Amino acid sequence: MSTTQIDRLRELLEPLAAKRGMNLEDVKITPAGRRRVLQIVVDTDEGVGLDACAELSRAASEALDEGDLMGGAPYVLEVTSPGAERPLTEPRHYLRSVGRLVRLRLTGGGELAARLVAVDDTGLDLEIPGEKGRKGTARRVDLADVASARVEVEFSRRPAGDESTKEA
Template sequence: MSTTQIDRLRELLEPLAGERGMDLEDVRITPAGRRRVLQVVVDADGGVGLDACAELSRAVSERLDETNVMGAAPYVLEVTSPGAERPLTEPRHYRRSVGRLARIRLREGGELTARIVAVDDEGLDLEVPGEKGRRPTVRRAAFAGIAAARVEIEFSRRAAGGDADEEPDEEPNEDPNESPKEA
């Protein structure tokens, strides 16, 4: 069985990500004119910040310089985290998305958009919005019953324990030039 360049890169880069508490999610090589772009996608339970990506990028660059896995052709290295609407394919992806809204396509047919409220080894609990005036319901979905899932972007994401539509605790001042009123 022959090992592909992506497989060799994964073997080389996975330990570097793991040493930093990250999971190597994907490795892609795409042509870009006379060069290639090597994209290394990593994630972690608390997310991956810019500093962590920069540190890993330096380590990956050093490791690639020590080997010939990329060959002689020029390339650009990108170390990044998954996008906001990333596909959910592993239990850790769902675990990292607890509290987020997701669009889920079921193997039995049908699709639903629901909030991930809990995840365990077999599947997840989803808060499915109710019809107008009705409370949301919790539905169980086994990983084996999910054909595809993706996080949905929310522009008014609710805070933990609250609703996105809740009124603020304080009333804002009507006139921006007016100072707050004393009670």
């Protein structure tokens, strides 16, 4: 059984992230001139702050220096969060995004932009925004029908607990 460099890095980094209450979301190595960039993407239910990224960066750097997983070539270590328009690929991603606007690409074709209201083991409860001041409509989408999903950036996001657009 062959193990890739990314798999070996994940084995090293996952416990370091978990010890700090973080989920290791992704590990990427990309060329950057004569160097490489090792990007470690982490997240938590509350989001990830700069101090937490710095702490994990120090721990990862020490662990990488002790081993030879990156070889002799120089590299830059970057610890980051998934970003504002993060892809939703795991159930925990959907749970963290309840209340947010999401864009879904459906397996049968077509796209859907809606507010994520609730998530369970089988699907998503959504509120499709109404047009021109009209009330939004509820829709249920099975997770099996979602080809891909991503959080949408909102510049005028409705504050949490704002019931002004919901029926009394």
